[in-house]
Amino acid sequence: METDLDLLRIELSTLEKEMVEEVERRRVCSENIDSRQYNSWKNLIHYLTLRRADRRDLQLRLHNAGLSALSNSESHIRHQVQAVQKRLGVSLEEKDFATCNYQVSREILSENVTHLFASEVPHQPSIMVTLDSSVANSATFISDLLKAGMTVARINLAHESEKEWKQILQLIREAESISKKSCRIYMDLAGPKIRTKFIGKQRKLDQVPIKEGQLIYLGSSYEEVDEKKDLVISPTELEVLKFLKTGERVFIDDGKIQGVIEKIIGEELVGVRILKIIKKKPNLKPEKGINFPDSKIKINPLTEYDLKVLPFAVTHADLIGYSFVNRPRDIANLMQEMKKHGEKIPSVILKIETSLAVRNLPAMLFEGMKSPFFGVMIARGDLAVEVGFERLSEVQDEILWICEAAHVPVIWATQVMETLHKSGLATRAEITDASQATMAECIMINKGPHTLEVLDSLENIIQRMGTHRDKKRYTFRELKIASRFLARY
Incomplete structure (x- = not known):
């Protein structure tokens, strides 16, 4: 038996x-x-x-x-x-x-992390800080950031121009000399930003009232509807319209306005029934993000603007953030374009910010493995809207597990200690979130007036959690609460 x-x-x-x-x-x-x-x-x-x-x-x-x-x-x-x-x-x-085995896998990941993020402390997260000309205005300040733990400087190519980017790069190099610390340069490609745009009579307005149950339209004109009673919003990327189907969800303004596609008129007009509005004032404004979490949208994540700034990024960046990458061929296309601008090309960071990217993650990792080094960013802003706030925590874990299996370094991004960054005082929830972030290989923070305080807090959290946990593997350092009890009782 x-x-x-x-x-x-x-x-x-x-x-x-x-x-x-x-x-x-x-x-x-x-x-x-x-x-x-x-x-x-x-x-x-x-x-x-x-x-x-x-x-x-x-x-x-x-x-x-x-x-x-x-x-x-x-x-x-x-x-x-x-x-x-x-x-x-x-x-x-x-x-x-x-x-x-365990030791070999640690060595592989450690080598990957060091190459991508200039990590100085083995098996502890690196810190990436977003810089622009408003905050990166002196080499001394950037030197202070480096001394406080920053190892990667992020420049968002969706904002400012080559002139400002060059000035920031010059200040970073001066700061490296002052602090005697090295800094990787990460540049984000803008990618296709699908946002609301008013047309017709609403073109000059800064907001339009809407209500639950209302049928609004996504399209390029009012030709098929009555402009006097209907509202047409133009997505900034009209190409997405041909991929939409009835029954699929539409989220606007970070999910504050939720609807479902009810009708499709031709290839350039889509009727969306508003189901829920989570705002004090039920208004729709221009330049608000639109997400289609159920739709299989096949648009090129490399925009004309991205191709225009790509030569600068290839020349100056160590890492390039690839926004709205969804498929393996998207990665192949970027690699092909980068090779046009030099033999030595930056390592690519795949920004996971759509439901489709999550589904295709293993296939994209295999494509990324055609290069010696690459990474993944959990871009939690759009991702939360796409997969749902309730499921975000689960999806974060799934991405971390799969990337750990592939020995791919992960960047934990979006709203890390944001309240502390803006106001100087952290919330309880974001401290807990920051401790979760230590399971990634790099933590990204945005720009703000309290960057040094954020770095100090993050370093404190990283040091403390590092004695308890290696990735998601809990380790048994001496637990004072246990030793005190056993010594006294």
Whole structure:
């Protein structure tokens, strides 16, 4: 009669066999993978094989048997499965074990992090700070940022011009000389910003009243509707209209206005029924973001403006943030364009900010592995609207898990300690959020009047959490609450 330990041996053996088979099935795909990414490529396939089925019962039985339940092993999953098998008495020689063990995976990730973010402290998050000409007005101030922990300076190419960007770069180089610290340069491409634009009689207005239950239109003109009683809003990227279908959701102004597509008239007019307005004043304003979380929109994330500023970015940036990247071919297109402007090209950071990007994340990681170094940013602003605020926490974790399996450094971005940055006083919620951010390899903060205070707080949180947790693996440093109790009672 088979015992549960016998069944565990069989299940783990079957799981490992599936991992090997899935790699072999894709062996031809590995030909274009950069040589230093090969271990990461295999481990990601191994991890996806594990996660394609519900393994909770297996984990519980492993835990009850006093064995590793395979959680916290994303970075070296096949090796961990083999280690558990050996504990169960399966005969495995050293040469049989996967080369990507815990130590190897840490070394790969550490090398990736150091290359991308100029990290000085192993296994602790780097800090990226957004700069523009309003805050980066002296080399001394930037030097203070570097001394306070900044290792990456972010320049958003959607704002200002080449003149201001060059001035900021010059100040950063001077600050490096003053502080004796190095700083990576990260430049964000603007990407296609889908925003509201008023047309017709509303063109000169700064807001238009709307109400729940109202039918408004997305389009380029009033030709098909009555301008006296209907409201037409023009998306700044009209190309999106042809990809929309009835029943799909539409979110405007960071989800404060929610609707559903009710009718489609031709290729350039879409009727949206407003279902919910979460605002004190139910007004619609121009230049507010529009999100289509259910729609499969196929527009090029590289805009004409992006192509115009790309030569500057390739020349001066260490890292390029790729906004609204959704598919592997988007990455291939950017790489092709960058190679037109020099042999040495910056590392690409994939900004995950749509539902489609989340679904396509594994495929995009495999495409990214054609380069020796790249990273991922969890762009939580648009992503929260796209996947829903309730699901954001879950999606953040999923991105972290999959990227850890691929040994890809992650940037945690959007509204990190924003209240402290603006007012000088942090909220309880954002301190908790900042502690969660330490699971990523880099934390991005925006510009604000209290940047040095934010850096000081972040460094404090990073130091404290670093003694308790390595990524999402909790570690057992001395816990004072335990030692005090045992000493006294």
